[in-house]
Every structure is written in C-alpha cells, then in structure tokens.
C-alpha cells in the first residue's frame with residue numbers, strides 16, 4: 059500500500075500496515091450484505107491507502123452504517139468507520155459532495171427505512187455536513203414514499219404475522235407487503251417503532267421521521283395491532299393455528315439483566331430502558347444531583363447523556379473493564395465525555411447502600427483483568443480489600459438486555475435469552491416460524507435488524523411459495 063498521503067494522519071497510516079487484507083471486515087459487514095457488490099469495506103480501505111485524494115468523491119465512504127461489526131471482528135483492531143470518517147470530513151471541507159449525493163441515491167434504492175437510517179446509521183452530521191445538504195438528502199429519501207403513495211393490493215392469500223414493530227419487524231412487513239402478502243403486525247406497546255421509539259433518544263431520531271415511515275407502511279396495506287402482546291393478549295398458538303401461514307418473531311431484547319447484588323430493590327435504583335422510555339414518553343423523572351450508570355454498552359452511554367440532559371449535575375459511568383473492552387461505539391463514548399459524563403473504569407458494584415428504603419450510594423470493588431472469557435474480552439476480577447464508596451442519588455442499571463421468550467412454544471429453540479435461527483434464512487427450529495433482529499443477536503444495531511428483516515421476508519416468500527406449490531401438485 060502507498061501510505062505517504064498527508065490526507066491520512068501518520069498514526070492511521072502506520073496502523074494500516076497491519077491490515078493483512080483478510081476480508082473479515084467485509085464478511086461481517088451488514089451494508090456489504092445489503093448492497094452486494096456496491097459496498098466492500100476491505101476494498102475501500104485498500105483504495106483509500108493507495109490513493110486517498112481520488113477517494114474523496116467516492117460514494118462508498120458514505121455507505122458505512124457505523125455499526126462497528128468490522129472493528130469488533132478485525133484481528134488487527136482497525137477501525138474502518140473512523141478511517142472513512144476522516145476522508146468524509148476532508149471531502150466536506152473541500153466542498154466535494156458528489157460522493158454523498160450518490161450514496162443517498164443508493165440508500166434510497168436499496169435500504170428499507172432510509173430516512174430512519176440516515177439519522178441512526180449513516181450520520182453525515184459527524185462529518186460536519188451542512189444542515190441544508192442534510193435536509194436535501196432527507197427530501198431525496200422521501201421521494202421514494204411520494205412515488206409509491208398508493209395502497210397495494212394483496213396478490214397472495216397466505217397471511218403473515220409479524221410480532222414486534224422495531225426495525226426488523228418493520229422491514230419484513232415492508233418487503234412482504236411489497237411482494238403482495240397480507241401482513242398483520244402485533245406490537246405490545248401503544249405505538250409502533252420498537253426501540254426506535256422506546257429507547258432511542260429523540261435528539262438522534264426525530265419522532266416525525268418514524269411516524270412518516272409507519273404511515274407509509276400502512277399505505278402498503280399492513281395492519282398494525284398495537285397494545286397487543288403476543289403471549290398475553292393473544293396466544294402464539296392461536297396466531298399459528300388460525301389465520302397465519304408464516305410468523306416472523308422480531309420482539310427485540312427488552313428484558314434487562316439485573317445486578318444481582320444487595321440493595322437492588324431500593325428506591326432510586328432504576329432500569330435503563332425504563333428510564334429512557336419514561337423520558338421518551340415525556341413523563342417526569344427525578345434523578346437528584348449525582349447519578350451513577352452501571353454498564354459499558356451504548357444503552358449505558360445514552361442513559362448517561364440523557365441523565366445529564368434531564369438535569370443531573372454529575373453523571374458517572376461505572377464500567378468493570380478498561381476503555382479498550384467497552385462495548386459502546388468509541389464515537390459515542392467520546393461524545394458522552396465531551397458532554398461531561400465521567401467514566402470510572404475497572405470498578406464493579408458490590409452492594410447498593412441505602413437509608414429509609416432509598417439509595418445513598420454504592421460500595422464498589424476495584425477490578426483487575428484476567429484471562430479472556432466467552433465473549434473474548436478479559437474477565438474482570440474483583441481485587442480483595444479494594445472496596446470503596448461512591449455517593450449517588452440514583453443508580454441506572456444498563457448491563458445488557460435479553461429477549462423475553464416465555465411466550466414461545468417449546469418447538470422454537472432458544473439459548474440464554476436469544477432465539478436460535480439459521481443465519482442464512484432466519485428459520486427457527488419450528489417450521490414456518492422465522493426470527494430476527496435483537497431477539498436473535500442480542501442488543502445490536504438498526505442496520506443489523508434491517509438486514510435480518512429483509513432476509514426473513516425473502517425466506518418467508520420462498521417458504522410460502524414452496525408450500526403452495528406442494529399443495530397444488532398434491533391435487
């Protein structure tokens with residue numbers, strides 16, 4: 059690779075020497091899977107290091123969805139999204155917008171929920187993109203809806219049920235409705251949108267964008283039954299036995315893990331998803347002066363930032379490993395720190411302390427890192443005798459979420475709060491039942507949920523066509 063260009067800082071040029079072009083980044087990239095030959099992060103990196111000047115007008119730069127799957131899997135620890143980001147910022151500074159405009163067209167033509175994705179995945183604003191250009195891009199993406207604004211007639215008689223209305227469910231419903239299937243979506247909450255509505259902060263995704271996508275879905279004929287929890291308001295078996303010929307389970311990961319320590323039941327100890335949901339519902343939250351957030355993922359980061367926006371004066375994240383092991387996106391961590399969130403690494407809560415039923419603080423252990431555990435990250439080991447006390451008015455617990463799967467029949471295999479599927483076609487162990495999104499992967503990203511929804515829709519169509527053909531030939 060030719061690495062002499064001054065467009066790329068020396069540190070990154072040096073790190074590029076360690077890329078041995080294994081292609082794992084491309085193999086793990088959801089955008090590469092969604093766009094087939096139109097996007098390949100490994101080739102893009104290679105091209106950048108050969109001739110960065112030429113790549114400033116390249117649309118691929120803008121097609122990275124910031125999911126960090128490539129970084130998480132890269133054996134050399136390279137961060138492709140941040141390398142692309144450098145060039146995007148340079149392109150914006152030089153007024154070179156051709157690549158961005160081309161990318162927006164590709165997103166419009168190939169990615170379901172394109173407006174939602176522009177806000178939550180592609181982040182042109184991080185390259186200091188002018189708000190006028192951002193607005194033009196939104197307009198371009200909205201033309202898709204304007205062009206197709208008519209009710210679709212179902213051309214198939216086989217009805218499909220989608221359980222859960224997050225990005226995985228919405229995508230599957232879009233694609234199946236476009237193929238002409240009658241689709242009914244069941245949603246436990248009072249409005250559709252999944253984690254985009256329940257958890258995601260409004261500063262990242264304006265709710266109007268979400269409402270518009272859902273309105274468009276309805277024009278395609280999709281029926282959305284909100285306030286209908288499968289397993290409570292309607293049983294899984296009723297759906298399966300009566301009306302529907304195929305089911306797609308896209309229930310996300312909404313069950314929070316507990317710390318499992320003394321004092322967890324005290325007033326002032328709150329679950330991160332409940333806290334974010336309350337804020338998104340515009341309900342009153344009273345956090346007090348000092349807030350601690352336990353966890354190191356994106357939910358912990360968002361909860362900490364929102365706690366600051368809600369008026370807490372000091373917000374501290376307590377994370378049991380070091381910065382390198384933090385699962386949150388590096389970019390999000392930097393943004394939180396810029397806003398004033400502090401992070402205490404290598405600490406783990408031992409006991410939540412309280413008085414008169416209310417939290418006063420947390421007794422913590424210092425930790426040291428041992429051998430890697432099953433996640434591949436080094437295991438935090440409490441250091442005996444290292445206990446110390448931190449005062450807090452509220453503790454927000456954000457140590458991970460799993461799927462609530464107790465409503466499923468035994469034929470649908472699950473493991474540790476995840477539904478097991480064949481990742482090629484999203485088939486579960488039960489015939490005619492498919493699953494995808496966070497319920498399968500654990501907490502992940504919008505673009506991964508969209509890919510799962512798309513694969514499931516394709517697979518459901520194949521399954522229903524094969525079943526129909528078999529029934530026809532049986533005559």
Ligand SMILES: Cc1cc2nc3c(=O)[nH]c(=O)nc-3n(C[C@H](O)[C@H](O)[C@H](O)COP(=O)(O)OP(=O)(O)OC[C@H]3O[C@@H](n4cnc5c(N)ncnc54)[C@H](O)[C@@H]3O)c2cc1C
Pocket residue numbers: 178179221222223224225226227244245246247251252253254257258259262286287288289308309310311312334356357360361462465494495496497501502503504505507
């Ligand atoms: C705070 C926060 C911020 C995030 N920010 C980002 C971001 O900036 N970018 C990004 O890419 N990703 C982000 N994510 C992750 C992203 O939102 C998820 O990966 C994505 O929404 C998963 O989609 P899904 O369709 O699998 O499930 P979900 O979006 O979780 O939707 C599942 C839906 O199923 C419903 N449901 C559950 N059980 C039942 C049942 N039995 N019957 C009927 N309905 C049911 C739920 O109410 C929910 O509406 C964030 C997540 C959180 C929590």
Ligand code: SF4
Pocket residue numbers: 076077078079080081082083084100103128131132133134135136
């Ligand atoms: S996974 Fe890492 S080492 Fe392999 S090609 Fe991609 S950037 Fe290079």
Ligand code: SF4
Pocket residue numbers: 083086087088089090099121122123124125126127128129138139
């Ligand atoms: S961050 Fe995600 S979308 Fe971007 S190159 Fe890596 S895997 Fe692909």
